[in-house]
Amino acid sequence: MRAFSYERASSIEAAVTVAASNPDAKFIAGGTNLLDLMKLEIEAPTHLIDVNGLGLDRIEPTSEGGLRIGSLVRNTDLAADETVRRDYGLLSRALVAGASGQLRNKATTAGNLLQRTRCPYFYDPNQPCNKRQPGSGCSAIGGYTRQHAVVGTSDDCIATHPSDMAIAMRALDATIETVAADGRHRSIAIAEFHRLPGDTPHIDTVLQQGEFITAIVLPPPIGGKHIYRKVRDRASYAFALISIGAVIQPDGTGRIAVGGVAHKPWRVEGAEALLSNGARETARGILADARPTEQNRFKIDLVERTLGAVLAEARG
């Protein structure tokens, strides 16, 4: 790990001012992904701004009837929250499908959104990787690609976003509230928050230098059956091959977000109109532009079959 200076932020304003003036500074909250990457020198900040003391750890109702989740709420606390369990069960389910009890106790809501891909080539500093070192090439393309993305890929990157929580947030139409160095606040729809790789796969999100997430806001509850189904190589503590986050209404309409298939939580609203035609047509609509490799072509069938299981479960 490279040496760095360290400070505890005294306020959000102070934190974003420091971060905006120093491109080599990073915020640290749970640190469960950042420190892992720093040990491998994939991330090498020269200055860490500890934001854990900023009091952004509350879950509060919004005036619109939704929920404002502080960016520092731990994954365990979010999954266990009474309102989340009752009204946003999908979010609770997705959270407890990810990581381990130890990690969920430390990992934060904002940090979960900002975690980086687990592509093994990104993690191996000896291999070219456009995400780690722009312009160096992609080792995954033509390499071992069983875990990789099948849709929204580019010639520069086929990595997936690893989060379970973000799949639920996408299906629930969450918005991300931020504050920038100039004090400007903005709300970013989760659909716009994560980027597709294109020719700049090193940029994961639309956040600007120094911009800080203060909260994630859920709109009022929409009812329906909340189901998160994750398919992985072992029963627990593994990243998804694919996952499906669904909210299905009694009339059969619903929302479907898919994990493990793209560089961002994958949802195609237009395909949700096909739900009445069954899993096959809906899955085909969701993955219409898929470009799988020989090794991850199975994900196409897996999405369809998992969606079939989800719809059967929703029918009860």
Add this chain to the structure above:
Amino acid sequence: MNHTSRVTLTVNGESRDLDIDNRTTLLDALREHLHLTGTKKGCDHGQCGACTVMVDGRRINACLTLAVMHEGSEITTIEGLGQPGNLHPMQAAFVKHDGFQCGYCTPGQICSSVAVLEEIRANIPSHVTKDLNAPAQLTAVEVRERMSGNLCRCGAYSNIVDAIADVGGLTA
């Protein structure tokens, strides 16, 4: 720039001042600076759970957090749970049920086990919890899921589950 910090931790009930390089993980602070070597370094990447300790009452991976981030925190390691002659009930149950072979993962397994029973009591849901709106249940299936962040390469899993079930009062 200053690359070192002073931090005060409460470890097993005792206040400890440390002058450390900012890079020092909580795990390395415990082992290398405070010589509490019960907590083990396995993978050092949060994948094996050997470094599990309790911080402010919650289990975490000590390898994936910096000591400097824990000013004022209360940390409990395996040494703080119990000592020879005065074992924590979970330590005694691991002995009784033969919940280990080489023993390397055991301190992490025991810290995690104690926390798992507390998490169920606190009604924190898990991936296998059937009804999110009903109290969490202590079952063998729940214990297995909740312990998945602690690997045991000797494969003592079934005896570990027996030890936890025994302490938790679960009759199979």
